[in-house]
Amino acid sequence: MKQFLIFVKKEFYHIFRDRKSLLIIFLMPIMQIILFGFALTNEIKNSNIAVLDNSKDESTAAIIQRLDASRYFKVYQNLQSPSDIEKAFKTGNVRMVVVFQPGFRESLLHTHAAQVQLIADGSDPNTATTITNYAGSIISDYQKELYGQFEIPYTIKPEIRMLYNPQLKGTYNFVPGVMAMILILIAAMMTSVAIVREKEINTMEVILVSPLKPLLFIVSKAIPYIFLSLVNVVTILLVSYFVLDVPINGNLFLLMAESLLFIITAVSLGLMISTFTKTQQEAQMFSLMALLLPTLLLGGFMFPIESMPLPLQIVSNIVPSKWYFLIVKDVMIKGLGFSQVWKESLVLLGMSLFLLTISLKKFKIRLS
Template sequence: MKQLLSFVKKEFYQVFRDPKTLVMLFGLPVVQIVLFGFALTNELKNANIAVVDNAKDQASQQIINKIAGSEFFNIQKVLTSSSEIDAAFKEGKIKLAVVFPVNFYNDLMHTNKASIQVIADASDPNTATQLTNYINTIVSDYQSQLSPNSSVPYTIIPEVRMLYNPDLKGAPNFVPGVMAMVLLLVCVMMTSVSIVREKELGTMEILLVSPVKPLMVIVAKAIPYLILSWINLAAILLLSVYALDLPIKGSLFLLVAESTLLIITALSLGLYISTVTKSQQAAMFASMLGMMLPTMLLSGYMFPIENMPVVLQVLSNIVPAKWYYIIVKDVMLKGLGFSAIWKETLILMGMTAFFIVVALRNFKIRLE
């Protein structure tokens, strides 16, 4: 225990004396939030949606057929009542729902006016806006079909409702992304570099000759970064609650617990990288390539995964950030509890266990 304390103390000294590390640790979240605040727009295809057809008349049928025929949508569910919509959204199966009222066709023919309801999952505001725009286009297309001679006697008014994020703020989308990114980057890169640095400088040899157990070296290395990551997490959450007006809807405890799980995943991955690289540059490069790119590209936070080629969709499953991103969105934005995210949690735990086992097997007690 005393050994461990001396060790952890030393690690902290080293972290705070290295300006590069500090910039990376605390500058990164700020830069990221600023940079990715300007969320990117991306084209969407084959979004899963649900349809509630209370009318069941020829107009509603024709619009549904048009929607089904479009390349943008994929009708995942045909629901019988509006009450089922909420559940479908929470399961994450659909991105949007279209509801036709009773007597849709009648209203349209007799009053020249009818409305449909369009409900979108706005926790990803870009996708939500885009999808509702597509629906609008399809509906106005149908209207002009009804009255080919340019005067439009019939008006269908789509009433749009944005679920979870009514103001279409960009923050809900990128805050979970930045959290995943910063935690992963800090932990993976910092742990791997700090272990490899000891190898490079030759101090690892001294540690291995000392009575210190290899496991303790690892734990001592991990503790400072775990603590720093919590500070980072607190900073990001405070920033998003007070500066970006983004409340945490679910349990804060659950959010912190899940984030800690991701931090441990990242630490074990960093440890693994340190066992297979020989120089600090190599470790840094491996962390970048192995972590940063997949996290940015394949976690779903910058580019919607459902738009990607199947190969990439499958590949995205091995990116820890993807699962964490889903968890944070569910807990923070939708206010869901553990029962909604246990699967993702289990996947992250599995990944962590895998990396720890592989890393420990590779961590050499004796230098050869």
């Protein structure tokens, strides 16, 4: 026990005496969350649109009014003829043109199929998709209101995300994503670097020639970084709650417990990386390539997994961040309980045990 305590104490000395790294550890989460929350969100605000209203009836007026009132769009221009459409795009002032066919309200009321065309600038497909989605959902909201129970076949499908994100806020998706990313970075990379550093500065030689047991070494190395990562979780939650207005709908305790589980998975990954890397640089590079990139690409928060080719969908299952991302989304945003996320939790637990066993088995009791 004494051995364990002094080892952990020593690790904290290392961490707190390395001011630069400490600053990075604590500032990075805040920077990232704010960056992602404000600057990099795929949310589009106050996009200029143009309207070509060939119907000019009550319904079109209401829809135009709704579009204009929403925070996403501003009706910049009213067009008079189809030939104006191209001109409007060419000036670069509008991002989307909404075209109502003649007799819009008539068709809507009698044939249940009114036509509205949303024309967006396809040269920026991301923005085009997003804004047409937004517009589509606003229009379908209007229909629902108009008809109550009636479901009307409609050309533009509302985005699924809106179900739990009624205000269509992009930020919501990023908070769980950034949490997964930060924790993987801090917990896995820092742990692997901390262990490999002992090899690099030769202290490993002396530690090995001592009665200290490998398990004790590994656990005492991991504890400080688990603790630091938990601090990061708290920071991220505070910033997203108070600065980005992201609600915490689920049980906070469950959220913390799940985060702890994910941190342990990440730390185990770090331990495993440390068993086959020799220098801090190697450990760092490996953590970045093998952990950060998959988290970003296959974690599900940047690119939806459902729309990936099947092989990638399968591969994404071995990325721990994917599971954590699902859990956080469910617990934090949807407000679901443990009964809904136990499967994902079990996957993370299994991964941790597997990785820990490997690291312990691979831990070198000699120099080569």
